[in-house]
Amino acid sequence: MKLPLAENIGEIEKFIYGGISLMVLAIVLAVLCIIVFSITGKRIKKRLTKEYGEPEKYGLQTLKKGDR
DSSP states (O other): OOOHHHHHSOHHHHHHHHHHHHHHHHHHHHHHHHHHHHHHHHHHHHHHHHHHOOGGGGTOOOOOGGGO
16 A cells, blocks of 8 residues: 555655654654663662662762762
8 A cells, every 4th residue: 555645755755754753763762761761770879878878988979960
């Protein structure tokens, strides 16, 4: 089954639109990964703090948000 719009699009335009759609998909997946990793990172940090205490207790330094 052919789509009516696909008949009017040339081969080069198919590559262009396919590339654009892949870039959009990559951006969406990157944002999703950032959200998931930030949530799991907070959970891991809470769990490690609960099990081992604060990092300063062991002479370790932590980065603050403004120190980057």
